[in-house]
Amino acid sequence: MALSEKDVRGIAEYAKIALTDNELTEMTAYMNNAVNILEPILQYDLPDVEPTFHPIGSLSNVMGDDELEPARDLPLDVALENAGSVRDRYFRVPSILGEGESE
Numbered sequence: 001m002a003l004s005e006k007d008v009r010g011i012a013e014y015a016k017i018a019l020t021d022n023e024l025t026e027m028t029a030y031m032n033n034a035v036n037i038l039e040p041i042l043q044y045d046l047p048d049v050e051p052t053f054h055p056i057g058s059l060s061n062v063m064g065d066d067e068l069e070p071a072r073d074l075p076l077d078v079a080l081e082n083a084g085s086v087r088d089r090y091f092r093v094p095s096i097l098g099e100g101e102s103e
C-alpha cells in the first residue's frame with residue numbers, strides 16, 4: 001500500500017514538521033521506499049507466533065530496590081551549591097502549571 005502525499009502531510013502535521021511542496025514530494029517517495037524495503041517481512045508465515053508489545057516480553061520490573069549508599073551519597077550543601085534558587089533543602093524551579101503559584 002503506497003502512501004499518498006495527503007498521508008505524508010498528515011504524518012508531518014502530527015509530528016509538527018513543516019514541509020514545503022518539494023519536501024513533501026521527496027518525503028513521500030522516501031517513505032514509500034522505506035515501506036517497500038520492509039515489505040518482505042509480510043511474507044513470513046508466522047501464524048503461531050504471538051505479537052510482541054514489548055521487546056523484553058513479560059519482564060515487568062527491572063528496577064532494583066532503593067538502597068542507601070553512604071559512600072556515594074552527595075552531601076546536601078554540595079548538591080544545592082550551584083542551584084539557581086533554593087528553598088529550605090529543595091531546588092526551586094519556575095512553575096509549569098501557570099500563574100498564581102506563590103512562594
